[in-house]
Amino acid sequence: MKLFSLLPISLLFITAILLGNAPDKKTELNGPLVTYINGIKQDFSKIPQDRKAELDKIVEFIQLKVNAKEPVQLTYICTHNSRRSHFGQLWAATAAAYYGVPRVKTFSGGTEVSAFNERAIAACKRAGFDIAKVSEGPNPTYAVNYASGIEPIKAFSKKYDDASNPQSNFLAIMTCSQADKACPIVKGAAVRVATPYDDPKAFDGTPQETAKYDERCKQIATETFYVFSKVKVAI
Template sequence: MSNSNALFPKLNEIVSLFNFEKITAERRKILQPLIDFIQLKANDNLEIRLNFICTHNSRRSHLSQVWAQTAAHYFDVKNVFCYSGGTEATALFPKVAETLKNSGFDIKMLSQENNPVYAIKFAATESPVIGFSKTYDDLFNPESGFAAIMTCSQADVGCPFIAGAEKRIPVTFEDPKAFDNTEIQNEKYKERSIQIATEMFYVFSQIKK
């Protein structure tokens, strides 16, 4: 998979190895409403706002936000703005930042509080994704006109209504938190990150311009 919208070299290398054929028919069916939402907005040259939501906004929602924004740039889908939030705010889990850094993202910690703020860059000429834990209705996120993408089943079940969401789309992933403090933690975070990345790149590869 190659594209003119270059990413950082190591990131480009990892992206080139993504294999869409590994995405099952069942997962493609789950991803289709997200593709349809983006395509509909793209057809009318409207802003595409995606808010990835999980319970604590610490792992899966951030991975989804960062990889989706990267995929939009890679496939040159314009006017895409990716956000993330939780049903409660905690902190972006450090292993997530480490996993993204190991994938080739340039990451800078902007603040060192209990809920640190990260600047996450995928390309030299593009603005960074700002990563920190927040509730989905935080002022940092859009108030309306967005798709709420539910990345964990707890948030999907616990939040049947997301105020301001134009569409609510469940695209849930297994939580790598289950492997915290085990010998396979690094491996499992990388595995989940690559799954999310591959699926987000598949989504944006389907958008017709």
């Protein structure tokens, strides 16, 4: 009788593996992030089909690297590396940990250097990231914590080809139209995908500022979690 009672559980476990929703190593994410993630997962169905077609190109790259047991290097690129590209990098790292996708390293960069914008930092904090400034100056460095037992991400503005970023065999994800046009070829990128987002900077200093930064943060989070939810991870 015990054998038969275990069968349904075994079948569910096997089904989870086949569907790519196998249990991960249960990385302990920040509590507020978990609540936020539970909300955005409900919005996958709202992503337009033409948008999913572009996002699925990212899925394909990640899946090929996972299957080959190779590092998955993702570099998010926008003009100033101040807002959208940071959102992409942070949410990709978080999604990889959440879904247990191995060997994922996330990066960000711009075609110019500015600073990680304080309004974008505030939006990340509201979503549940723990962020601390670790250096001063016009382009400070921030330590971004999203889970226990994982080294914080050092976030600062840099060019996409900065020495701290991969120089080859990475996926370049263009998060703004301006950078997409300025960099038709990204040196060293194995694949280049354009998923541009509207810039919340347009609302700086307006009554809509906070809402628009939160909106963009949530959109990028939702689409990034959609991507990682489709990656099949073997046990």
